[in-house]
Amino acid sequence: MSSSDALLELRNVTHTYRLRSGVSLKIIENFSLSVRFAEFLGIVGPSGCGKSTILRIMSGLIRPDKGHVLFLGRPLLGTTPRIALMHQQPPLLPWLTVEENVYIALASNSAMSEEVKRMKVSQFLDLVGLTGYESAYPYELSGGMRQRVALARALVSEPDLLLLDEPFSNLDPLTALSLSREIEHMWLDSTLPPASVVMVTHNIEEVVSLADRVIVLHGRPAEILAEVPIELQRPRSKKSEEFYRYVDSIFSLIS
Amino acid sequence: MVLEILTSLGFSWLRLAVALLLSIATALLVGISAGVNGKVERGVIPLLDVLQSVPILGFFPIAIYFLTTSIPFIGAELAAVFLIFTCTFWNIAFGVYESVRSIPSSVREIVDLTKLSWTSRLTRVYIPASIPKIADQLPASIANAFYFLTASEIIVLGKEAYALKGIGVLILRSIESGDIFSVAASLAAVVLSISAAYFFVINPFISYADKYRFDIVQEHPRPLRMASPRLIQPIHKQFLRPLTRFSANAQRILPTALISMRHVSWGVIRSIMMVFLISVLFLLVAQFYAELPDIYATLRGVLAAAVSIGAIPTLEAVGFSMLRVAICVSANLAASLILAYLLAEKWGNLREYILPLLQIVASLPAPLIFPLVAPLFEVSALTREVGAILLMSLGTFWYIFYSTLGGFGRVHREYQELAEMYRLSGFAKFRYIYLPFATPSIVTGLVTATGGAWNTIIVAERLGSEGAIFSVDSPGLGKLMSALAEAGELHALTYTVIVMTAVIVAINRLFWRRLYDYAVKALRIHEQQ
Numbered sequence: 001m002s003s004s005d006a007l008l009e010l011r012n013v014t015h016t017y018r019l020r021s022g023v024s025l026k027i028i029e030n031f032s033l034s035v036r037f038a039e040f041l042g043i044v045g046p047s048g049c050g051k052s053t054i055l056r057i058m059s060g061l062i063r064p065d066k067g068h069v070l071f072l073g074r075p076l077l078g079t080t081p082r083i084a085l086m087h088q089q090p091p092l093l094p095w096l097t098v099e100e101n102v103y104i105a106l107a108s109n110s111a112m113s114e115e116v117k118r119m120k121v122s123q124f125l126d127l128v129g130l131t132g133y134e135s136a137y138p139y140e141l142s143g144g145m146r147q148r149v150a151l152a153r154a155l156v157s158e159p160d161l162l163l164l165d166e167p168f169s170n171l172d173p174l175t176a177l178s179l180s181r182e183i184e185h186m187w188l189d190s191t192l193p194p195a196s197v198v199m200v201t202h203n204i205e206e207v208v209s210l211a212d213r214v215i216v217l218h219g220r221p222a223e224i225l226a227e228v229p230i231e232l233q234r235p236r237s238k239k240s241e242e243f244y245r246y247v248d249s250i251f252s253l254i255s
Numbered sequence: 256m257v258l259e260i261l262t263s264l265g266f267s268w269l270r271l272a273v274a275l276l277l278s279i280a281t282a283l284l285v286g287i288s289a290g291v292n293g294k295v296e297r298g299v300i301p302l303l304d305v306l307q308s309v310p311i312l313g314f315f316p317i318a319i320y321f322l323t324t325s326i327p328f329i330g331a332e333l334a335a336v337f338l339i340f341t342c343t344f345w346n347i348a349f350g351v352y353e354s355v356r357s358i359p360s361s362v363r364e365i366v367d368l369t370k371l372s373w374t375s376r377l378t379r380v381y382i383p384a385s386i387p388k389i390a391d392q393l394p395a396s397i398a399n400a401f402y403f404l405t406a407s408e409i410i411v412l413g414k415e416a417y418a419l420k421g422i423g424v425l426i427l428r429s430i431e432s433g434d435i436f437s438v439a440a441s442l443a444a445v446v447l448s449i450s451a452a453y454f455f456v457i458n459p460f461i462s463y464a465d466k467y468r469f470d471i472v473q474e475h476p477r478p479l480r481m482a483s484p485r486l487i488q489p490i491h492k493q494f495l496r497p498l499t500r501f502s503a504n505a506q507r508i509l510p511t512a513l514i515s516m517r518h519v520s521w522g523v524i525r526s527i528m529m530v531f532l533i534s535v536l537f538l539l540v541a542q543f544y545a546e547l548p549d550i551y552a553t554l555r556g557v558l559a560a561a562v563s564i565g566a567i568p569t570l571e572a573v574g575f576s577m578l579r580v581a582i583c584v585s586a587n588l589a590a591s592l593i594l595a596y597l598l599a600e601k602w603g604n605l606r607e608y609i610l611p612l613l614q615i616v617a618s619l620p621a622p623l624i625f626p627l628v629a630p631l632f633e634v635s636a637l638t639r640e641v642g643a644i645l646l647m648s649l650g651t652f653w654y655i656f657y658s659t660l661g662g663f664g665r666v667h668r669e670y671q672e673l674a675e676m677y678r679l680s681g682f683a684k685f686r687y688i689y690l691p692f693a694t695p696s697i698v699t700g701l702v703t704a705t706g707g708a709w710n711t712i713i714v715a716e717r718l719g720s721e722g723a724i725f726s727v728d729s730p731g732l733g734k735l736m737s738a739l740a741e742a743g744e745l746h747a748l749t750y751t752v753i754v755m756t757a758v759i760v761a762i763n764r765l766f767w768r769r770l771y772d773y774a775v776k777a778l779r780i781h782e783q784q
Contacts, residue, residue, distance in 0.1 A: 061672055079676050091669035094779040095691045104687060105677045139779050157677075 006034040006070070007196050008058055008083075008161055013067030014221075015053060027053045029221035031067070035161065040187060041198045042211030046254060050222035051200040055163050058198060059085045072160075081109065081157035084194070088166040090150030092138040098125065099134040102153045109157070124152040127192070128182065144175035151179070155186070155193050162187070162194035166201050176206075181235075184210055188234070204254075208246045209236045216253045226253050256437060260425065260444050267408070267421040268448065270332070271400055274339035278347050278396065279389060281340075286351025287381045300352065307345035307703075308759035310710040310736075310752060331417040338407040343396035346654065346703050350388035353699070358384050383467045390464035391661045393457055395653045398617035399707065401449075402650045405623055406714070426623050442624065449618040453611060556746035557753075564747060568730070573758055576716070576732040579640070580708045583647045584655075584701065591656040592697075596685055599663040613656075621649035622714040629718070629725040636728040643715045643727045650711035651704045658700025662693025694774045702767045709759050713737050732758075 010033045017025045027050040035041050035058070043051050056062040057069060060079040069076040071083065084105075092101050099121055106117045125131060128148040138146055147167065154162060164183075168176035186192045201207050207214050208230055216226040230246055237243065285303070289296040358380070366380055400407075405423035418424050422441055429437035561569075598606050625646050632642030666689055674684045712733025717726040726734060732755055739748040 056672075059676065061675055079678055081678070085672070085676055087669055087672075089669070091667065091673050093670070093687060093691070095777065096687065104673070104679070104683075107683050107687075108678050108680050137779055 005036050007037050007039075007072065008035040008076070009033070009068075009070040010054070010057065010064075011068040011070065013057060013064045013069065015057065015062065015064040015066075026221045028064075031222065031224075033215065033224070035196050035198055037195060038190075039196045040184075040210055040212045041196070042207035042214040043198065043200045043217060044202070044204060044207055044214060044250065044254065045217030045222065045225075047202070049217045049220060051217060052165055054222070055085065055165055055198065055200050058161075059083055059163055061085070081105075082159050083161045083163065084154035084157065084159040085163045086147075086150050086154045086165065086167050088169055090146055090153075092146055092149055094138055097135045097137055098130060098141070098149050101138065101149055102156055105153045105156050120156055121152075124156045127155070127186070128152045142175075144171050144179060147171060147175075147179060151183070158193040160193070160195045162197045164197065164199040164201075167199070168206060169202065180206065180210060184234070204247050204250050205238060208232075208243060208250065209238060214250060216250060218254070226250075228253075256440070260422070260437075260441050263420055263422045263425040263441075264444050264448055266419070267404065267423060268452075270336050270339055270407075270421070271397070274336045274400065275343055275393075275396065277336070277340055278344040282344060282348040282351045282389070283382060283385060286348050286385065287355055287377065290352050290355025291381070296352075303345065303348060304763060305756065305760050307349075308706050308709075308763070309341075309756045310713060331419060334417070335407050335419055335421075338403070339400050342399040342403050342407070345706075346392045346395055347389055349699070349703075350392045351385040354385040354388045355381055386464045386467045390461040391657060393461070394614050394617060395657050395703075397449075397457070398614075398653045399650065401445075401618045401620045402622065402711070404620040423620060423623065426620070430623070430626060438627075442619070445619070446615055449615050450611070453614050457614075458611075553746070553749070557749045560744070560747035561750045564735075564750065569732075569754060572730045572732040572735050573754065575729050576709070576712050577758070579644055579647065579712065579716070579727075579731065580705060583644050583651055583708050584705055586644070587648050587652045587655050587704065588697075588701065591652065591659045592690075595656060595659040595663055596689060598660065599666075599689070600681065600684070617653045619649075621646060622718060626719060626725065632725070639725070639727050640729075642725065643712075646715040646718070647708050647711045650715075651708040654704035654707055655697070655700045658696045658703075659693055662696030662700075663689050665696070666692045691778050694778060695771065698767065698771045698774055702763060702771075705762060705767070706759050709755055713740075 010031060013031045014029045015027050017027060019025060031054070033054070043054065045051055053062065057064050060069075060076050060083060063077075071080070076083075093104070096104070102121045102125060103117065106112060106120065109117070112120075122131075122134070125134060128151050130145065130148055130152065133141070133145070138149065141149070147170075162183075167183075168180055171179065183197070187194060187197050197210075199207065199210065211230055214228040214230060215224055216228065217223065218225045228246070228250055232240075232242060232246070285299060289299045289303075362380065366376060371379065404421070405427050408419045408421040408423040409417070409427065422445055426438055426441045426445075429435075429441060598609060602609065625642075629642065632638045632645075670688050670692070674688055679687065712731060713736050714733070716731040716733035717724060717737040719725055732751060736748060736751045736755070739751060
């Protein structure tokens, strides 16, 4: 893979956790991976193989012990508004309204006027279908709606890269389906953020229905077991035989 | 002299250790019963609320009366232990109660579903769940015990005086005789022993307690807790290395000891406690019947004293003291917020050095050292007020500081990541995330701190005896109490103790309780867990 079409690149990254008991856990060693422009990348693997750590290194939250993280060809030294992260259980602040929770993402942007910030907040709330809920508090919302607030918050700074940490695993299947469709739509729409998406998940059907390419991880330190390009037409039907061939092949790689 | 310092120090620590263990055991008993049983809760929590508001001096007459008259030889020692107990018990008891109440409902359901026996509920659920808060509260308890060190060792009531063997008495005697070298040596011994206690016992316990936190996700450890003090390590690494190794060993041994303690049959503990409670109850009832006429006379005496002091002077004293308490608590709140936030956010690396240092400063018996610097504040009426408020702060700050730091420590990892993801400025992070998260904990700390501040005015508004007295110029309830205690006016003293207790309880009910409920509602905290 040439690095010219890479949006984000991990080069020979090594990261170790030191637990309080004094034990060192080497999560990844000499790990390299590229996220291409306009790509939907899926990462699957067994629990505890370091998927979340890789995502946090991509977000700039964790500086790896060794190796390089390049974003648009330049070293990534910390978090940036151009990379957004969405958690499995979205950390919404219970004392802020929906609107204020989304506003947080722009609060520290001094280049943008208050007016523009307010406008963007309402634009993105509209985009995720939360118009009318601006002054509601998180506890008044269902799990799916909270996840939508988190999505609006992640996208309001118009990031190039959206990182998803098992975004649908706490939702009921129907809500998960509609939310994943919406994320796919926004990603496909070139006028809307994000350009690329990286999704970490346990759910193989989910990753086959969304990703262009699936990275299968295993072991500790984590290694890339396989790289599976998903060449299916969008929108993808879960009923097709081909779809299940992909699911089965990834499933047999993991188990 | 060295021998005398060492034996005095030993006696003081022995009393403190006994009182602390007693506090923890009683706190577990009371806190767990109140946290589990609604009926006990309704009876015990308001009672604790009132009792914690009674100033340590208020327990004097009761403690001395019962203990010295009923148990002749070690009665005074027991009285001292009891007084230290009243300095250390309340915040631990409330901590245990809160811990049991905030056990996640899923865990409660599992406890009910598996029909665990009482023994295993205690040893596997309730006690482990309480350990982190006990660890949080220990430094504040120890600080408070040292603040009132001399008060608990010298029991003076008019003509009767019991001076026990202890470091507080030794320092006071040295100050009185002007032996500065002995004062310095004794203080150094206190500081060294406190450092050693934190280094070998308390900090290992605090680190150990982290294992029992429900809310810590181990995946990306970001410890906000106190580490073992490495204050001195870089300077004398060679010299201290064996010590460090010892501390590390202690960290390993202590958990095993605690775990093996868990296996001690609950039945044995229960029967010992029953015997203890029954004998105390028996003693109290017997005393009560024997002294009934005396008690009646005491009540009349207290009433007469109230009338002779009068309503207006009482109100005046309460008003001035209330002003001082208000200034002291708000100043300490501001300082705690700033310091705790800096430690939690900006000075992460310095934490290992600053926290142990604070623990030592907190444990210094402030009222004992204060006379040495008192002349600095003798310039004018205003500087005397500043001096008094400073002295009050040394007994108030720790409650607010440790609960603020503890509250900041409970900010979940995802929220810290959130702040980092959106690159919130220091102030925005403080305002949107840290402050709201810590508010319940801060308010709880403020309640204890206000009670603590009221208790300190007894020494802070008027300090010392006949020879050198440092005192504020305007009236004050503490000034009044201190003078009455010195003159041995028991009845009038009892009256002022009742007044102070009533004031503290009223502030708690009318102000703090409402503020807490309002904060919890406004912040929608109930959704967090």
